[in-house]
Amino acid sequence: MWVTWREAMERALYGERGFYLRERPRGHFRTSVSASEVFAGAVLRLLDEVDAALGRPDALDLVDVGSGDGGLVTAVLHAAEPSLAARLRATAVDLAAPPPGLDPAVRWAAEVPEGVTGLVIANEWLDNVPLDVAEQAGDGPRLVLVDPGTGEERLGDRPEERDLAWLERWWPLRATGRRAEIGRTRDEAWAAVVGRLSRGLAVAADYAHPVDNRPPYGTLTGYRDGGCVAAIPDGSCDITAHVALDACAVAGEEAGAISTTLTTQRHALRSLGVTGARPSLSAASADPGAYLRGLTRASREAELIDPAGLGGFGWLVQATCPSLGGWPPGT
Numbered sequence: 001m002w003v004t005w006r007e008a009m010e011r012a013l014y015g016e017r018g019f020y021l022r023e024r025p026r027g028h029f030r031t032s033v034s035a036s037e038v039f040a041g042a043v044l045r046l047l048d049e050v051d052a053a054l055g056r057p058d059a060l061d062l063v064d065v066g067s068g069d070g071g072l073v074t075a076v077l078h079a080a081e082p083s084l085a086a087r088l089r090a091t092a093v094d095l096a097a098p099p100p101g102l103d104p105a106v107r108w109a110a111e112v113p114e115g116v117t118g119l120v121i122a123n124e125w126l127d128n129v130p131l132d133v134a135e136q137a138g139d140g141p142r143l144v145l146v147d148p149g150t151g152e153e154r155l156g157d158r159p160e161e162r163d164l165a166w167l168e169r170w171w172p173l174r175a176t177g178r179r180a181e182i183g184r185t186r187d188e189a190w191a192a193v194v195g196r197l198s199r200g201l202a203v204a205a206d207y208a209h210p211v212d213n214r215p216p217y218g219t220l221t222g223y224r225d226g227g228c229v230a231a232i233p234d235g236s237c238d239i240t241a242h243v244a245l246d247a248c249a250v251a252g253e254e255a256g257a258i259s260t261t262l263t264t265q266r267h268a269l270r271s272l273g274v275t276g277a278r279p280s281l282s283a284a285s286a287d288p289g290a291y292l293r294g295l296t297r298a299s300r301e302a303e304l305i306d307p308a309g310l311g312g313f314g315w316l317v318q319a320t321c322p323s324l325g326g327w328p329p330g331t
Contacts, residue, residue: 142157170222
């Protein structure tokens, strides 16, 4: 049975017995959230900056889109000062059922609530929004069809007009055999998030590529048990593709964002105090335990800002109020 990649991804990831309705991501790949508690600490510092910029409202939202097991919002909630925790509305957004033992203070939802005041963060979410794949044939772009059971592919019909327009603007195909992943569905998903942000900041963090450096044959791949596998959309593995964050940024602006920053995770986290700096060697003799803890933290920070790894993630940061424009500084 031949279907488009968008349909195949939708079924494989979110259909009945789909990968993300059956599995928790921590067991299959390493993310910034699962790498260490340092990421949650940085999100807490960002949340505090958002809180201050908004004038310390009576209720402050933290919404984690594609939350998985709710680990990020739970960690931030538990680490927050009591005065902030008392005002914090923590929402984990995911299509899967909530995990056992979830903190009752964390709201579990299938979509971003309306009228968010605070911070929305989507860490490695957009790369799992299903999309179509196109390949340049002799007569122009054609949709790539896939057999979900084997991963075998063949070419199908031309994409619809609005997808052809997206390709021409964001990922033009010129040479026969070149491929593109049509990101219009990601644009629409991100616009829906920004559209529900009343006052605050929305952050998308993901592997990304810019319009002047798109990969010639796309990035579609599979992950299972900590490693890359063939992208066979049979529900047995994660299916992912890097994100055209620059296109998402324009969609976010059309949905109401008044400022946009495209940067890297390395720069964003360094702005939040994640530097990877090692403790002074003199501390080794004065307080060996503290020195070892400092080394451990430095190592964890270094992983998050490594430009060849997690630090190379793209960050799309969009604000819907003037007081938060231009974050992070220095971009």
